[in-house]
Amino acid sequence: MKRRTLLAGAAAAPVVAAPVVKVLAAEPVHITWWHSMSGALGDQVNRITKQFNAAHKDIVLTSVFKGSYPDTLNASIAAWRAGKAPNVAQVFDVGTGTMLAAGPAVKQIWELAKETGADIKPATYIPAVRGYYSLPDGRLASMPFNSSTAVMWYNKDAFKMAGLDAEKPPQTWPEVVAAAKVLKAKWADPMNAKGGPTRYALTTSWLTWIQFEEFSAIHNIPFASEDDGFNGLGAVLQCNSPAHVAQLQRFMDMEKEGTFKYGGRDSAPDPMFYSGVAAIGFGSSAGRGDIVRNAKFAFAEALMPWDPAVSKTPHNTFIGGASLWAMTAPHRTEAEYKAVAAFFQFLALPEQDAMWAQNSGYVPVTFAGDELSKKQGYYEKNPGTDVPIQSLLRSPVTPYTRGMRLGRLPEIRNILYGECEEAFAGKKTAKQALDDTVSRGNAVLRAFQKSVSG
Amino acid sequence: MERRTIFAGWKLPLLLVAPQLVLTIVFFYWPALVGGWESLTRTDAFGVHVLFVGLANFHDLFADPRYRAAILRTVEFCAAVTALSLGLGLILAVAADRELRGRDLYRVLMIWPYAVAPAVSAVLWILLLNPQIGFIGRFLASHGVNWDYALNGNQAMLMVILASAWKQVSYNFIFVLAGLQSIPKAVIEAARMDGARGWYRFRTVVLPLLSPTLFFLIIVDLVYAAFDTFGTIWAMTQGGPAMATETLVVKVYNDGVVNLDLGSSSAQSVVLMVGVVALTALQFRFIGRRSGT
Numbered sequence: 001m002k003r004r005t006l007l008a009g010a011a012a013a014p015v016v017a018a019p020v021v022k023v024l025a026a027e028p029v030h031i032t033w034w035h036s037m038s039g040a041l042g043d044q045v046n047r048i049t050k051q052f053n054a055a056h057k058d059i060v061l062t063s064v065f066k067g068s069y070p071d072t073l074n075a076s077i078a079a080w081r082a083g084k085a086p087n088v089a090q091v092f093d094v095g096t097g098t099m100l101a102a103g104p105a106v107k108q109i110w111e112l113a114k115e116t117g118a119d120i121k122p123a124t125y126i127p128a129v130r131g132y133y134s135l136p137d138g139r140l141a142s143m144p145f146n147s148s149t150a151v152m153w154y155n156k157d158a159f160k161m162a163g164l165d166a167e168k169p170p171q172t173w174p175e176v177v178a179a180a181k182v183l184k185a186k187w188a189d190p191m192n193a194k195g196g197p198t199r200y201a202l203t204t205s206w207l208t209w210i211q212f213e214e215f216s217a218i219h220n221i222p223f224a225s226e227d228d229g230f231n232g233l234g235a236v237l238q239c240n241s242p243a244h245v246a247q248l249q250r251f252m253d254m255e256k257e258g259t260f261k262y263g264g265r266d267s268a269p270d271p272m273f274y275s276g277v278a279a280i281g282f283g284s285s286a287g288r289g290d291i292v293r294n295a296k297f298a299f300a301e302a303l304m305p306w307d308p309a310v311s312k313t314p315h316n317t318f319i320g321g322a323s324l325w326a327m328t329a330p331h332r333t334e335a336e337y338k339a340v341a342a343f344f345q346f347l348a349l350p351e352q353d354a355m356w357a358q359n360s361g362y363v364p365v366t367f368a369g370d371e372l373s374k375k376q377g378y379y380e381k382n383p384g385t386d387v388p389i390q391s392l393l394r395s396p397v398t399p400y401t402r403g404m405r406l407g408r409l410p411e412i413r414n415i416l417y418g419e420c421e422e423a424f425a426g427k428k429t430a431k432q433a434l435d436d437t438v439s440r441g442n443a444v445l446r447a448f449q450k451s452v453s454g
Numbered sequence: 455m456e457r458r459t460i461f462a463g464w465k466l467p468l469l470l471v472a473p474q475l476v477l478t479i480v481f482f483y484w485p486a487l488v489g490g491w492e493s494l495t496r497t498d499a500f501g502v503h504v505l506f507v508g509l510a511n512f513h514d515l516f517a518d519p520r521y522r523a524a525i526l527r528t529v530e531f532c533a534a535v536t537a538l539s540l541g542l543g544l545i546l547a548v549a550a551d552r553e554l555r556g557r558d559l560y561r562v563l564m565i566w567p568y569a570v571a572p573a574v575s576a577v578l579w580i581l582l583l584n585p586q587i588g589f590i591g592r593f594l595a596s597h598g599v600n601w602d603y604a605l606n607g608n609q610a611m612l613m614v615i616l617a618s619a620w621k622q623v624s625y626n627f628i629f630v631l632a633g634l635q636s637i638p639k640a641v642i643e644a645a646r647m648d649g650a651r652g653w654y655r656f657r658t659v660v661l662p663l664l665s666p667t668l669f670f671l672i673i674v675d676l677v678y679a680a681f682d683t684f685g686t687i688w689a690m691t692q693g694g695p696a697m698a699t700e701t702l703v704v705k706v707y708n709d710g711v712v713n714l715d716l717g718s719s720s721a722q723s724v725v726l727m728v729g730v731v732a733l734t735a736l737q738f739r740f741i742g743r744r745s746g747t
Binding site: 070074077080081098101102103104105197198262263264265268272275277408410411414417418419421422424425444447450451452453 | 697
């Protein structure tokens with residue numbers, strides 16, 4: 001049986017070696033873009049590619065879907081090591097630290113602009129978007145592309161049934177906790193008595209990103225030292241502050257009283273909201289497409305709640321999603337870099353930015369794109385679609401509301417997930433879980449620091 | 455009588471084995487060597503800074519209580535999957551090794567799960583066991599069981615053991631059935647004439663004659679549970695909740711592909727390679743090459 005598998009592999013092997021075509025000076029410049037956009041988003045990427053190629057006769061852009069975000073990042077890293085990196089790679093938010101430490105593997109946007117003379121101004125981009133991908137002095141490192149942020153989705157029908165005002169969602173955490181109790185007593189419990197899947201007042205996707213990282217930004221408190229890692233590789237985690245412990249305790253208490261249900265990591269709990277199992281679902285604003293397609297009830301999105309005991313007023317949230325990185329390769333020509341710069345400028349055109357945002361559910365990344373969407377009446381026709389932008393513009397950006405700049409952030413998130421899971425399972429207290437997150441996470445940060453400083 | 459064809463010279467034989475040899479070198483030896491080298495270095499993901507650190511990665515690994523816990527967890531997981539899948543395979547094979555109506559259909563059905571891709575079987579199990587949408591999950595929840603594998607580590611472990619064992623039952627079934635059929639009828643007849651029946655006959659006559667097959671299957675099942683269950687576990691739990699279902703292969707993937715910690719991940723791969731070499735040596739030592747696949 002094993003032998004047969006190997007023979008099948010042998011037959012398939014020659015297919016892998018694709019012919020390499022050398023680009024001559026007179027021919028159009030070929031550039032490639034590796035991305036992770038599947039389904040409807042993939043169609044949008046294909047549309048962008050087509051329109052860019054139509055607008056630039058001397059450039060041929062090829063976009064290639066390389067799988068999930070980690071898949072694309074790994075493929076890009078492996079390709080760079082082999083001297084065959086794509087011109088443009090889409091890298092998710094949490095890979096930013098890794099890419100910034102990649103040194104010669106990438107050409108940061110400010111470098112690219114300087115070398116090619118392309119006019120790429122950071123001020124074009126919304127601060128809460130560009131902050132995530134900028135150096136501490138404001139120079140752009142990568143090109144903002146698909147950006148979403150954290151919002152609170154809620155089921156209006158459930159709110160009405162529970163006697164809550166469906167037009168006035170809770171704004172602070174105490175209000176959320178109170179509303180959850182009402183939702184349980186007057187919506188979840190009566191519905192559950194009738195049978196069907198068990199309903200819960202509240203759930204959250206992206207527990208680590210939304211309830212801890214974004215939570216820190218909303219309250220303008222650090223998640224990690226060195227301004228969340230922006231100022232240096234020596235950052236240590238600070239997510240065991242009393243405010244963070246209170247936040248985890250809040251979820252543990254809600255879990256105990258049966259108002260909150262932990263539905264797993266990352267986007268795994270998404271279906272709990274759109275299938276009507278949870279009345280409030282914290283999630284990414286980019287989940288809109290799925291919700292519109294699946295929800296058989298009236299829904300709306302609201303700004304993230306804040307805890308008045310920690311901060312009098314809420315601050316802006318930062319983005320999630322991914323950005324585009326210009327990658328290097330041996331023998332890569334000046335013309336190729338120029339073509340990449342032209343592509344980035346094309347994406348920032350107001351009509352391109354607005355179209356991408358309206359068709360994908362991500363936020364516009366430029367002020368002009370946002371203005372155009374407004375002028376086109378998109379937000380009026382689709383109420384709630386401006387909530388993410390409002391959330392990003394809720395306050396001026398501070399050093400704690402730019403985003404996270406930590407190496408191996410995916411690993412740190414998994415550590416935090418694991419510790420929270422142990423807390424929810426009753427094996428640890430909130431304080432213990434977050435203290436352990438900090439000590440384990442710091443070990444990861446130190447290992448990353450050592451690995452990139454050689 | 456055995457026929458042997460003797461080729462003169464070495465060129466033709468070399469030519470014939472060359473493709474296999476090339477594949478083995480390119481896809482097995484070369485990556486193993488690179489992995490061996492990387493396990494001795496500390497490097498960033500892009501390989502810009504590479505520092506030779508000797509055995510530091512191994513030292514860190516075995517000093518980490520979480521790695522030792524993962525070893526123990528993997529041993530438990532492998533033992534459970536092997537016991538469950540071999541036990542069920544044995545029972546089903548004994549049941550099928552009789553005059554039975556629709557025997558062929560029964561056998562075909564038994565072999566099916568083996569052909570299901572790990573990710574697909576994982577999704578099928580999730581569809582059954584999910585506390586919100588799963589048939590079994592909802593049944594358990596509505597009967598007072600606090601079934602929630604997203605939070606309860608033991609339940610998650612139970613789930614991946616079930617799903618992994620289910621896929622391997624077929625393989626065990628085929629081999630045990632073949633083993634049963636190769637036991638000479640005369641021996642069984644003789645035992646029956648001597649008055650041995652039922653369980654006693656099975657234990658004293660059939661089982662000893664079946665033991666080489668069973669031993670072979672134990673090794674194969676252990677290797678399967680240790681290495682080939684990655685797809686199932688990754689699709690079901692990604693090693694969670696906390697680290698409750700993170701076996702050694704899942705950890706290699708997590709640290710290497712997700713966390714981009716290539717040094718540690720390579721060191722873990724080397725440890726695993728030593729493990730599989732040891733198991734294979736054990737297999738060869740006790741049952742020789744003839745019963746290999």
